[in-house]
Amino acid sequence: MNNSFLRISIWVYLAIFFAYLLGPLVIMSVTAFNSSGFPRMSPWECLTFQWFGELFQDQRILNGIKNSLIIGAGTVVLSVAMGLAGALLLTQIWPKLRATYYTIIIAPILIPGVVLGISTLVFWDRINRMLGLGADSFLSNGIFLTVIGQSTFIASYCMLVLVARLQRYDIALTEAALDLGATHAQAFRKIMLPFMRPAIASAAVLAFLASFENYNTTTFTFGEYPTLTIELAQKVRYGITPAISALAFIIVALTVFFALLNEAKLKRQELVAAARKQATVEELAGKIRLPSFFAGNMAAVLLVMFAVATITVVGTATAYNPAQCIADVREQKQLEAETRIQKLRQLREERRKQREAEEAEQGDVQSTPKPSNNSGFGNVFAPNALDGDDGDGASDAENPPSNNGGSGGVFDPNSLQGDQ
Amino acid sequence: MSAGVGVDLENLWIRFGDFVAVRDANVNINGGDFFSFLGPSGCGKTTILRAVSGFLEPSEGNVLIGGNNMKGIGPNKRPTALIFQNLALFPLMKVWENITFSMEIKGASSAERRKRADELLEMIALPDQGDKLPSELSGGQRQRVAIARALCAEPDVLLLDEPLSALDLKLRQHMRTELREIQKRVGITFIYITHDQGEALTMSDNIAVMRAGVIDQIADGKTIYNDPATAFAASFVGENNVFRGKIKRVMGNEALIATNRSGDLVARISTANQGKMKEGDDAMMFIRPEALAIAPDGATGDHFVTARVNHEEFEGNAFNIFTEGDGGKEIKVSLPNLGQSFEDHTGQIITLEYETRNAVLVPAGELAAE
Numbered sequence A: 001m002n003n004s005f006l007r008i009s010i011w012v013y014l015a016i017f018f019a020y021l022l023g024p025l026v027i028m029s030v031t032a033f034n035s036s037g038f039p040r041m042s043p044w045e046c047l048t049f050q051w052f053g054e055l056f057q058d059q060r061i062l063n064g065i066k067n068s069l070i071i072g073a074g075t076v077v078l079s080v081a082m083g084l085a086g087a088l089l090l091t092q093i094w095p096k097l098r099a100t101y102y103t104i105i106i107a108p109i110l111i112p113g114v115v116l117g118i119s120t121l122v123f124w125d126r127i128n129r130m131l132g133l134g135a136d137s138f139l140s141n142g143i144f145l146t147v148i149g150q151s152t153f154i155a156s157y158c159m160l161v162l163v164a165r166l167q168r169y170d171i172a173l174t175e176a177a178l179d180l181g182a183t184h185a186q187a188f189r190k191i192m193l194p195f196m197r198p199a200i201a202s203a204a205v206l207a208f209l210a211s212f213e214n215y216n217t218t219t220f221t222f223g224e225y226p227t228l229t230i231e232l233a234q235k236v237r238y239g240i241t242p243a244i245s246a247l248a249f250i251i252v253a254l255t256v257f258f259a260l261l262n263e264a265k266l267k268r269q270e271l272v273a274a275a276r277k278q279a280t281v282e283e284l285a286g287k288i289r290l291p292s293f294f295a296g297n298m299a300a301v302l303l304v305m306f307a308v309a310t311i312t313v314v315g316t317a318t319a320y321n322p323a324q325c326i327a328d329v330r331e332q333k334q335l336e337a338e339t340r341i342q343k344l345r346q347l348r349e350e351r352r353k354q355r356e357a358e359e360a361e362q363g364d365v366q367s368t369p370k371p372s373n374n375s376g377f378g379n380v381f382a383p384n385a386l387d388g389d390d391g392d393g394a395s396d397a398e399n400p401p402s403n404n405g406g407s408g409g410v411f412d413p414n415s416l417q418g419d420q
Numbered sequence B: 001m002s003a004g005v006g007v008d009l010e011n012l013w014i015r016f017g018d019f020v021a022v023r024d025a026n027v028n029i030n031g032g033d034f035f036s037f038l039g040p041s042g043c044g045k046t047t048i049l050r051a052v053s054g055f056l057e058p059s060e061g062n063v064l065i066g067g068n069n070m071k072g073i074g075p076n077k078r079p080t081a082l083i084f085q086n087l088a089l090f091p092l093m094k095v096w097e098n099i100t101f102s103m104e105i106k107g108a109s110s111a112e113r114r115k116r117a118d119e120l121l122e123m124i125a126l127p128d129q130g131d132k133l134p135s136e137l138s139g140g141q142r143q144r145v146a147i148a149r150a151l152c153a154e155p156d157v158l159l160l161d162e163p164l165s166a167l168d169l170k171l172r173q174h175m176r177t178e179l180r181e182i183q184k185r186v187g188i189t190f191i192y193i194t195h196d197q198g199e200a201l202t203m204s205d206n207i208a209v210m211r212a213g214v215i216d217q218i219a220d221g222k223t224i225y226n227d228p229a230t231a232f233a234a235s236f237v238g239e240n241n242v243f244r245g246k247i248k249r250v251m252g253n254e255a256l257i258a259t260n261r262s263g264d265l266v267a268r269i270s271t272a273n274q275g276k277m278k279e280g281d282d283a284m285m286f287i288r289p290e291a292l293a294i295a296p297d298g299a300t301g302d303h304f305v306t307a308r309v310n311h312e313e314f315e316g317n318a319f320n321i322f323t324e325g326d327g328g329k330e331i332k333v334s335l336p337n338l339g340q341s342f343e344d345h346t347g348q349i350i351t352l353e354y355e356t357r358n359a360v361l362v363p364a365g366e367l368a369a370e
Helices: A002-031 A050-055 A059-092 A095-110 A113-130 A142-166 A171-179 A184-213 A228-237 A242-278 A281-285 A298-319 A323-362 A369-395 A400-404 A407-419 B045-053 B095-099 B101-105 B110-123 B139-152 B169-186 B197-203 B221-226 B231-236
Strands: B007-016 B019-029 B034-038 B060-065 B080-083 B157-161 B189-194 B206-211 B214-219 B241-251 B254-259 B264-269 B282-287 B304-314 B318-323 B331-336 B349-353 B359-363
Touching: A002 A242, A050 A242, A059 A095, A059 A142, A059 A184, A059 A228, A095 A142, A113 A142, A142 A184, A171 A184, A171 B080, A184 A228, A184 B101, A228 A242, A242 A298, B007 B045, B019 B045, B019 B214, B034 B045, B034 B197, B045 B060, B045 B080, B045 B157, B045 B189, B080 B139, B095 B101, B095 B110, B095 B139, B101 B110, B101 B139, B110 B139, B139 B169, B169 B189, B169 B197, B189 B197, B197 B221, B206 B221, B206 B231, B214 B221, B214 B231, B231 B241, B231 B282, B231 B359, B241 B264, B254 B282, B318 B349
Parallel strands: B034 B189, B034 B206, B080 B157, B157 B189, B264 B359
Antiparallel strands: B007 B019, B007 B060, B206 B214, B241 B254, B241 B282, B254 B264, B282 B359, B304 B318, B304 B349, B318 B331
16 A cells, blocks of 8 residues: 555656656647747647748758857867876876866866856957967857867866776776787777777767757857857747747757667667677677567667657658648638627627717717727737737738737738638 | 796896885796796785886896896887786787787788687687687686787797686686696796795796795795795795794704794704704794604604694595694694594694604794785
């Protein structure tokens, strides 16, 4: 009883935890497929892939991605090289200095990215001037500065990853290589580097992701080469469209894909190693019968499911045309709007009649209540009117914000649509 | 003397800060010899090996290989190959790649390497295992791969740093014979580091017994065992019963020693100390358990010891009697099991006898820790 309660609590906790972790990503991804002009899940209008199309037509986003990739590659090379050098030094340095050295080398992680960005800019600008170079020199190039600026702290992350692996390295392996006639360079290249390869790969991925998502430092250093994060931040200032959701969905999908791919590969290596251990000499000498790729490999199964899902989605996207649905939604909205207008007209008519009757009674010609009535209705109908507009998306030439404005604006678009 | 390349250590000192790891070592190792450094852990034997292989520069003195001074020559330029204590096989390379690493360095083709690897795998009795990873081999197989890898470099001197210590007893005994055979086959100088006196005695042509950075004795196994030069060598190599006392009278190569608890006993002065021991010196007499025998009751003289039996044990090949001894340390008597009947002596006082040539007298000194 108590035990089952505990178990249920754990599951509930897990559900909440994962909802908290993944919920925003899921919602953002879903909004990428809604035809609504503002990224949202409800009300669901139409399944559409138009935002992906729009994303790939947005030159600023594409340019941002390109710059991010270039800077990411540069940062990976520089950070991993510096991280490896730092890690090697940490294992070689005089033990008494080790703690101090470690603190110094870790410090950039603790320094705010904004400070690193400003100091990078100031420092290289000063060097640029000392060398007497102009404002368009290599040293003030946005890509150069961003790579340098990001690497100041990403190299520290890389070092941490590499040190963890290096601590498991047996220095006797290098000694054995030297003893067998290798030079120090050969021992490093043939023995230590292959040993470090998995950690170098991890560090490279980490460095790339850290570079790709960096904003704080980059915002000071990008110059004429805005990265994706910079472009996104600038875009958000002028309003957000589901094209951003589409980009988010692509990034999430790619991340899941590579995570699964890596997991499947690791699992496969494990299985192969296990099979090799069991294999007899004859089997090894002859052809090794590898276990089927999927046997006991959950990640591989998921990967294949993922691939199938991707193909399905892409296939649907090319074949599917939401125009009919969008048209239906538009029509429905127009109908709704028309009925509303009818009602409004009726209401107005009734009031006019009432007023006329009153005027006839009082002989007083006062039209003051009219605007106040309009604004009252305007508040009620404004969101719906907005929906109608957004549903039309880019094809609609009208400007939604204007609807929120004057009281007359409430009626204008609806009546216009009704006329169409 | 065979054709191999000899190794000489001349006045070798190695210090780490204030700590002296090796103190004035002078060793001549003949070419083609199987030479062992034997000592407890921390005695500096691995340090000597690292100095020979070039990973360590001596603080003073010289290392000569084949008569050439090795000062300033790195490990990759010396004609030595070292077999590490943990073997240090390259974990990411297959067995054949491991074995022929020294050829890869020299730029040999893959086919050449394969061919040489197959020859060496044949020699170490691991044919067709070349495509495995080291982690897929057993301890003894890894051991042999490490030897093959070292031999592939065609060194003049093979250095072995306690290579058998990680193996279980059966395998260790098997590998002893195998190592010795390999050494005889390839005919190069082997320098072997061990704390296991059994390994040193069974395999070596010559043994250097080391204690705290000092070489106590260099001799062949029989001499070390039968005619130790110091109390440490006598107590470290094999089991030994010690009798402490003062020399009462020196009679040529023999001496009468007034022991602390067993009266006056006669002993042979060890060869290394002949002429150096005189009356009144503190001395130690060592008698091996198997050199003691039970004497008829009531026998007295300078080669009889009486003692009360504490306990007895049956070891299979021998029957061991432990009697009270000198300074809390028991005297062990080992009677070979030749099918005779053993009576229980526990609690009785028995008389033990020995032959004078089996009792070795050395100057009093530090004993090996149990």
